[in-house]
Amino acid sequence: MKTYSKLILVLCLPLLLVTLSGCLKTNAQDKDLLEQVKEKQEINWGVKNDTELFGLMNIKTREVEGFDIDIAKEITKRLLGEEGQANFIEVTSKTSIPLLKNGNIDAIIATMTISDERKKQVDFSDIYFAAGQSLLVPKDSNIKKVSDLGSENTVLAVKGSTSAENIRVHAKDANILELENYAEAFTALQSGQGDAMTTDNSILLGMSEENPNFILAGDNFTNEPYGIAIDKGQDSFVLEVNQALKEMKEDDTYAVIYKKWFKEEPK
Template identity: 30%
Template sequence: MTRKRLMAMGTGSRTRAAVLAAGALLLGTVALPGSSAAEPRPQAVRISAGAPALAPAAATCDTGTSLTPSTDDSGPNVQRIRKRGKLIAGIDTNSDLWGFRDPATGNLQGFDIDLVHALAKSILGDANAVEFLAVPTANRITALQSGQVDVVVRTMTITCDRLKQVSFSVPYFDAGQEVVAPKSSPITGLDDTVKGRQVCAATGSTGLDLLKANLHGAKVFTVANQLDCLVQMQLGNVDATITDNALGAGQVAQDPTIHLVGGLLDHEVYGVAMKLGSTDLVRRVNAAMQDFLANQWTAEYSKWLKPLGASPGAPVPHFAG
């Protein structure tokens, strides 16, 4: 996106969204500095509750259970991280509340960023022993498969298809897909009101899969990262977005002219992703996750995710194997 087009968007929250999106495009997959402790100041937004509007596909796997935790550091994957002296984490840099660079300071902030620091503290004894790499939505799995990163902590939904490609920790957040649209729009959800309209979703996202399966006559518009959809809505290039409600809330927090509509379309859970078969690392991460969910999750929700509404409480971890 050109500087001229970004400047045309004006000031305030829209400029912030554009700066975040442009920064992510420029960063690609490069190492980034650590986060600050500053809290965001987003507006309060509504998160729909109740049953999903679309019946989810029949489950063919257990997305809520992961390997039994272990603090044994002798496994090959954990040893590689410890010998290196840092955890390499694939993260997002343009999702408000979750993982973003503060335009004023250049520091990384958000719930997922703090989770990475907690993993580093548990595995390496140093919360700052982290190298962050910005990874686009579509590149999350290949970044793990190639060994470019040790973990991906990027609001990544655990799905049966993805479990065939990567390994996951226990879930750390419950979410679901929802439609984001301008308040002035007649769009009421993923229904016939999107017929003939441009609907945006990130490549490689579960939102894109859901949209393609329930088009209702919509035209699909794809981008590399979900915040790019917000910029495209602001520029008038798309009419609506499908994304995780938790990410949609971040978009709404940045731009008060848009809102979440139609209610939840499905139910999803986020997990920390690792290379398929890295059993020792999965167990070690789950040990850190067990502590994070029990002792830190509530404070992190209050710090970052209050715009989503009252805390639902940390997910209860389930282990097997």
């Protein structure tokens, strides 16, 4: 009888552990994020480290810099006060939402486009940057607009991004080559592995600024507004972030940050 009881215990133990683990995860997700960040006096932001103008690692200082970073710092200050700490954790298009769902980061501010598909997994703040998708091509390219792309052309995009999805709609005959990040995609463009690179115009402008031999081809062919992604069920945190963005625009703090990085007034 004792042997039988031990056998039952051995068989049931893994199930018990899985159940307990699931309960702990649910309890963590049920905690109010706003209360948590105010208690620890810090917000962990998921940001890009390879995106000119928005989130780029400064090799000398070993600190990430850009528009997204400054917006995150300002929101942190408004939510937590002068003593509040903004921590920055590198994410990519593929890793950002999993890291958010796992609790490794509190929010994502990483040139993330608001989309219906992403809204199934996360909530978004109000728009903090109005962007649109475009093409980056060599200066001497015959590609002047997205409709010029045909079956003889290869377009470079980043894996897991909405840009990769959109280009298949707007250039149905073109070949699409997806790479891990913007740096790899641009390197591939420079080496002739593709005829054009596609993503948000804001990101491509940064690349063009650093590399004058490459230019944007034509106008934007999509409307791709950026939002701050926050896990589902954290309504109070979303409201506070939106209030901070609203106040930043009203008192011109947003305009100052915008002009610092883009050298023009916000559109």
